[in-house]
Amino acid sequence: MWRLKTHMLVHTNEFNYSCGYCPYRSRSRSSLQIHERTHTGDRPYQCVQCHATFSSASNLASHRRSHLPPVFSCDVCQRGFKFKQSLL
Incomplete structure (x- = not known):
């Protein structure tokens, strides 16, 4: 069920996660975490x-x-x- 819910976000315009360093927004927390590493160097x-x-x-x-x-x-x-x- 989790995969279906995650997939359904592709069909919406909801970007619930925002980067604390730049205007980047993401549909998933994991994508945001990976993105934020570009700023932190982690x-x-x-x-x-x-x-x-x-x-x-x-x-x-x-x-x-x-x-x-x-x-x-x-x-x-x-x-x-x-x-x-x-x-x-």
Whole structure:
């Protein structure tokens, strides 16, 4: 039920959470918390391999792929890439 309620906010114009540093407004508290880290410099997520820090878990997850071997390869030249978007 929680996911449905969260999704339904997409269809409204309600932005119930406001940044204390700038005019940014958000529909969810978690999005606001991630946004406010751009102002505070808080980077609570750390890579265990290289110790780089990130403001969100999703940025850390994306970064972790940089430590993995390439998984996407070009059909023409066979060059390997870590991200599918790099093939374009």
